[in-house]
Amino acid sequence: MKCRKDKYAVKIATLAVSSMVFLLLTGCWNNRDLTEINMVTALGIDRTEDGKVLLTVQVVEPAAIQSTASGKGKGGGAQSKPVFVESYEGETVFDALRSMLSIVDKKLFLSTAQVLILGERLSKNGISEALDFFQRNHEVEYEMDVLVARNATPKEILEMETDIDPIPAVYIKGTIENTVSRAKAKRTILLDLIKDMGDSGRQPVIGQVEKAGEKEVRTEGAAVFRDGKLAGWLDPYETRGYLFAAGKVKSTIVNIPADNGKISMEVIRSKGKINAEFKNGEPAMLTVRVGLEANVGEYEGKGKLDSPDDLHKLEEILGDEVKKEIRRALDKAQKDYSSDIFGFGTQLHKYHPQYWKKVKDDWNDTFSKLPVDIKVDAKIRRTGVIKGPIKKDG
Amino acid sequence: MEKARISSIQLFLLLTGFLYGSTVIINPALGAKNDAWLAIILGGVGGALLMGVYVSIALLNPSRTLVEILRDRSGKFVGNAVSILYIWYFVHLASLVFRNFGEFMVTVTFPETPMIIVIGIFAVILVYAVNSGVEVMGRLSELFMPVVPVVVLIISLSLITTRDFTAFLPVLENGMAPVLKAAFGFITFPFGETIAFLMLFPHLNQKGNLKKIAALSALFLVVLCLVIFMRDISVLGSGLMQQATFIPHLTSLLIPGLNVEPLVDINLLIGGGTKISVCIYAAVKALSQVSGIGDYRKLTTAITTFCVVLSIWVYENVLEMLSWAEKVWPYYSIPFQMVIPLILLFLSFKKRVKPSNVRNGS
Numbered sequence: 202m203k204c205r206k207d208k209y210a211v212k213i214a215t216l217a218v219s220s221m222v223f224l225l226l227t228g229c230w231n232n233r234d235l236t237e238i239n240m241v242t243a244l245g246i247d248r249t250e251d252g253k254v255l256l257t258v259q260v261v262e263p264a265a266i267q268s269t270a271s272g273k274g275k276g277g278g279a280q281s282k283p284v285f286v287e288s289y290e291g292e293t294v295f296d297a298l299r300s301m302l303s304i305v306d307k308k309l310f311l312s313t314a315q316v317l318i319l320g321e322r323l324s325k326n327g328i329s330e331a332l333d334f335f336q337r338n339h340e341v342e343y344e345m346d347v348l349v350a351r352n353a354t355p356k357e358i359l360e361m362e363t364d365i366d367p368i369p370a371v372y373i374k375g376t377i378e379n380t381v382s383r384a385k386a387k388r389t390i391l392l393d394l395i396k397d398m399g400d401s402g403r404q405p406v407i408g409q410v411e412k413a414g415e416k417e418v419r420t421e422g423a424a425v426f427r428d429g430k431l432a433g434w435l436d437p438y439e440t441r442g443y444l445f446a447a448g449k450v451k452s453t454i455v456n457i458p459a460d461n462g463k464i465s466m467e468v469i470r471s472k473g474k475i476n477a478e479f480k481n482g483e484p485a486m487l488t489v490r491v492g493l494e495a496n497v498g499e500y501e502g503k504g505k506l507d508s509p510d511d512l513h514k515l516e517e518i519l520g521d522e523v524k525k526e527i528r529r530a531l532d533k534a535q536k537d538y539s540s541d542i543f544g545f546g547t548q549l550h551k552y553h554p555q556y557w558k559k560v561k562d563d564w565n566d567t568f569s570k571l572p573v574d575i576k577v578d579a580k581i582r583r584t585g586v587i588k589g590p591i592k593k594d595g
Numbered sequence: 596m597e598k599a600r601i602s603s604i605q606l607f608l609l610l611t612g613f614l615y616g617s618t619v620i621i622n623p624a625l626g627a628k629n630d631a632w633l634a635i636i637l638g639g640v641g642g643a644l645l646m647g648v649y650v651s652i653a654l655l656n657p658s659r660t661l662v663e664i665l666r667d668r669s670g671k672f673v674g675n676a677v678s679i680l681y682i683w684y685f686v687h688l689a690s691l692v693f694r695n696f697g698e699f700m701v702t703v704t705f706p707e708t709p710m711i712i713v714i715g716i717f718a719v720i721l722v723y724a725v726n727s728g729v730e731v732m733g734r735l736s737e738l739f740m741p742v743v744p745v746v747v748l749i750i751s752l753s754l755i756t757t758r759d760f761t762a763f764l765p766v767l768e769n770g771m772a773p774v775l776k777a778a779f780g781f782i783t784f785p786f787g788e789t790i791a792f793l794m795l796f797p798h799l800n801q802k803g804n805l806k807k808i809a810a811l812s813a814l815f816l817v818v819l820c821l822v823i824f825m826r827d828i829s830v831l832g833s834g835l836m837q838q839a840t841f842i843p844h845l846t847s848l849l850i851p852g853l854n855v856e857p858l859v860d861i862n863l864l865i866g867g868g869t870k871i872s873v874c875i876y877a878a879v880k881a882l883s884q885v886s887g888i889g890d891y892r893k894l895t896t897a898i899t900t901f902c903v904v905l906s907i908w909v910y911e912n913v914l915e916m917l918s919w920a921e922k923v924w925p926y927y928s929i930p931f932q933m934v935i936p937l938i939l940l941f942l943s944f945k946k947r948v949k950p951s952n953v954r955n956g957s
Contacts, residue, residue, distance in 0.1 A: 209731075213738055220720050220864075336838075339703055343849055392835075392849060399834030554765035 245355025247320025402546025462502015642786025
């Protein structure tokens with residue numbers, strides 16, 4: 202009996218192994234080796250003046266990276282550039298990508314792309330048409346970071362060579378990733394952008410990238426969209442206000458005035474919640490509730506910091522400061538851009554579907570007219586290694 | 596009748612794998628959009644009842660396959676004619692699942708491989724499985740089926756941080772009508788398709804468990820589908836979910852820093868493989884009984900080849916496949932899944948009740 206079982210086990214194992222072999226073999230049909238592809242690290246799209254798509258790719262040369270890495274140790278020597286940047290015009294994104302092969306040798310491989318940079322002109326004309334390719338193509342990673350270039354074309358940004366990282370795209374991605382500890386730029390991955398574009402109750406906000414010098418980029422602030430078109434920009438503080446309200450702040454430094462100087466508060470935890478208060482079947486007021494925890498990070502001044510009361514005072518000031526930033530972001534969204542970037546509409550859709558059906562089509566205008574109540578509850582927990590600033594005869 | 600026997604747990608796993616089958620990638624319940632969870636529950640209840648009908652037929656006609664039951668209850672000629680219709684239905688079903696499988700693989704994994712290669716190679720393995728008999732199919736399911744919920748769990752847990760748990764709101768935005776329609780679709784695909792199991796039930800070694808097994812596997816599928824639906828909608832949001840061609844695949848792409856996409860393929864291979872092999876088995880077994888060929892194995896290769904060819908011919912493009920599964924299939928299936936089985940159940944009851952009445956009267 203046991204023998205028979207073993208025989209079956211062998212049979213099953215053979216079947217499993219052979220099925221795996223079969224399936225792996227079919228995978229080789231369009232197998233492409235590393236040496237036969239161009240690995241795209243960053244993509245930029247813009248519109249030309251006559252409405253065509255201008256696609257820019259940044260492609261990495263793995264061999265060159267190795268030589269730069271070892272070259273640094275040896276102190277120079279002949280170096281080939283680790284990346285190259287090419288642009289091509291086409292009717293659509295896909296058209297441009299394929300047509301570009303007339304000037305680039307090997308097929309462009311998109312799964313390695315880290316950053317997608319949208320041009321200002323494209324953003325003003327509308328981004329949804331150009332983004333279809335990125336949703337549809339199976340090579341594109343939905344985790345890719347999306348940025349809007351300000352005062353520069355995507356091509357100019359991608360062509361910059363930096364000393365910080367051999368691959369500029371990795372460097373740009375790094376600067377937008379570290380926004381978790383400063384919260385002054387909005388990080389948007391492709392997936393979130395696609396979701397927001399398909400949601401009539403929330404307008405997309407995309408991080409902004411600009412040139413900071415010859416060799417650096419700066420990712421600060423954010424671009425506000427309305428119905429797929431660029432409506433305007435948020436400065437770094439407004440961006441932070443927006444992120445506080447949206448509950449997306451992980452950590453940041455908020456400066457507040459204090460006795461004889463200023464204090465930098467390190468926000469270590471924060472959550473934001475938005476809602477709408479209803480009266481007689483209509484929303485009477487939109488509400489923003491933010492709760493945050495902070496530590497005293499730096500005290501530039503001569504005040505004292507001994508009792509809990511001192512901290513309570515600071516908590517109030519901190520709360521007001523954050524509230525001001527949120528108010529600024531809201532004013533911009535409501536009055537200047539008339540675009541519900543916070544997602545109040547989504548909230549209404551979920552909890553008041555009947556009302557939402559009525560206002561869906563011109564929600565952004567309704568949103569602009571509603572009063573907003575903001576409440577920030579700030580808690581200061583710790584003061585670091587010392588309590589008050591050190592001073593003579595303190 | 597071959598003497599192959601399968602245990603309760605094997606039948607349960609076969610049944611679950613069959614139900615899960617291509618539901619992995621095409622779920623008619625999702626026609627109800629945000630309310631698909633309700634459609635899944637309602638459809639699950641309906642589906643369980645429908646499976647109850649098939650089980651009752653099997654219990655009223657112990658040790659008889661569908662073909663034999665049809666012949667017993669409606670005479671040899673009508674029985675054979677209806678059996679041939681069922682053979683067509685099983686063959687058609689098998690080729691549709693083949694196509695689902697091929698279309699999925701070609702869209703997401705092997706975009707430049709001709710679909711016939713993908714389907715053909717899969718078919719070779721399935722012919723081997725079917726020819727090895729019901730016992731082997733049962734054991735295979737024992738080996739592979741446990742992987743399915745594990746994969747679902749892995750993908751679900753990996754995405755737990757990027758979720759919006761209120762994404763399925765609002766409830767019943769568009770009223771009950773689309774929910775009921777989707778629920779009906781969910782009854783016919785996959786529950787109604789278990790009619791093919793009437794060819795397998797006679798092999799079960801403990802007949803008493805049949806009802807329990809069917810109910811359990813229906814419950815299991817409903818839970819699995821609910822988990823998958825909640826995961827997908829909370830990760831993708833309802834807008835993107837409606838536009839995705841193959842939803843679970845898209846979800847699996849979103850796990851940061853980890854490529855679990857092949858796991859979805861594996862699930863499809865297991866579920867789809869179980870489903871196709873059961874369909875082909877049912878078809879060839881029925882054909883061998885109708886035509887009086889003793890050994891069904893002689894027919895397997897031919898029928899499977901036919902299925903593969905049919906699967907290539909049957910649709911022109913992927914959207915035709917998706918809309919057919921949602922719009923035509925449920926109605927096409929009504930006679931096979933509901934009308935004939937209900938008549939059969941009625942006939943089985945009548946014939947069983949009659950003799951006892953006679954006895955009482957005498």
